[in-house]
Amino acid sequence: MKALIDVTLKESILDPQGAAVKEGLLKLGYHVEGVRIGKHIEVELKDMDIMEAEGIIKDMCEKLLINPVIETYTFRFEV
């Protein structure tokens, strides 16, 4: 089974990368109201119970994959 984790900067944190991409899109003529850039992490796990997998992914995120001071994350599973 595969965990799909999306890590984004907290709203209060400035996102220069997102601002630069927004500028680029506006110059190409797209009407966008905002752009934020983060990390997408895919973790392949052996098949297990979803509740168990959720616990492991939360633990991994908080211990290694994200910086809780400036980042927030969501995840879902692809079974």
Add this chain to the structure above:
Amino acid sequence: MKALIDVTLKESILDPQGAAVKEGLLKLGYHVEGVRIGKHIEVELKDMDIMEAEGIIKDMCEKLLINPVIETYTFRFEV
């Protein structure tokens, strides 16, 4: 409405970042079979018809947001 775009390296492309994170997780005692790291892009659009929004997001991805030679992408909407 918000488009959530996940950009990953194509399977055939080496992912040193993913390999390093996998090593780190294994050292912390997690049993992972693979890790791949990509970009997560959130684009805020004014409300519009989903079909229209899909066309715009595909266009944005192919023109600016991804490198089609080495990357692939998926997207979904948060309404």
